[in-house]
Amino acid sequence: MITRFYTADRWPFLAAGASFLILCGAWFFQYGLGYEPCALCFDQRHIHWTIIGLGLVTGLGMVFVPSLRKYAPIACMIVLGGFLYSAGFAGWHAGIEYGWWDGPASCTTTGDTDISLAEINAMLNGTGAPLVLCDEAAWTLLGISMAGYNAILSALLAIASGFAAFRPRHG
Numbered sequence: 001m002i003t004r005f006y007t008a009d010r011w012p013f014l015a016a017g018a019s020f021l022i023l024c025g026a027w028f029f030q031y032g033l034g035y036e037p038c039a040l041c042f043d044q045r046h047i048h049w050t051i052i053g054l055g056l057v058t059g060l061g062m063v064f065v066p067s068l069r070k071y072a073p074i075a076c077m078i079v080l081g082g083f084l085y086s087a088g089f090a091g092w093h094a095g096i097e098y099g100w101w102d103g104p105a106s107c108t109t110t111g112d113t114d115i116s117l118a119e120i121n122a123m124l125n126g127t128g129a130p131l132v133l134c135d136e137a138a139w140t141l142l143g144i145s146m147a148g149y150n151a152i153l154s155a156l157l158a159i160a161s162g163f164a165a166f167r168p169r170h171g
Contacts, residue, residue: 008072011164016055019048051082080161090151107134
């Protein structure tokens with residue numbers, strides 16, 4: 001049953017859905033559980049928004065212009081590139097959280113954050129946005145941070161994109 005839907009011309013839609021589910025997970029942690037994202041977390045979300053856009057545009061193109069289906073493997077490879085970039089970026093962020101390498105000075109404990117006294121007062125009074133550092137994992141499960149899980153999921157989706165590129169086309 002899954003193999004019927006897992007074809008090169010349908011994968012961009014599935015990839016867009018997978019990225020959307022990853023974003024839903026991030027929103028659940030932010031809005032449901034109160035874990036505020038750091039700047040690198042927002043950057044990771046932008047990558048998934050891009051994959052969603054690529055998946056929807058290429059997928060809809062193949063639905064409404066069937067002659068474009070011959071380019072489905074190329075669309076899958078483009079989506080693969082997006083997931084590889086996501087996996088690399090999220091892995092880099094996870095490495096920063098684990099202390100394997102330094103992160104950007106603007107959002108780590110060793111960096112210059114350029115915060116004014118008024119912003120500090122607002123944070124202390126609960127009226128300002130919280131300062132979320134990129135080198136501190138807000139949540140972990142089995143020792144893996146959210147960025148780590150994003151890296152793992154994105155890598156698996158990149159592999160799935162590669163396989164989809166070489167599966168037979170639908171119709």
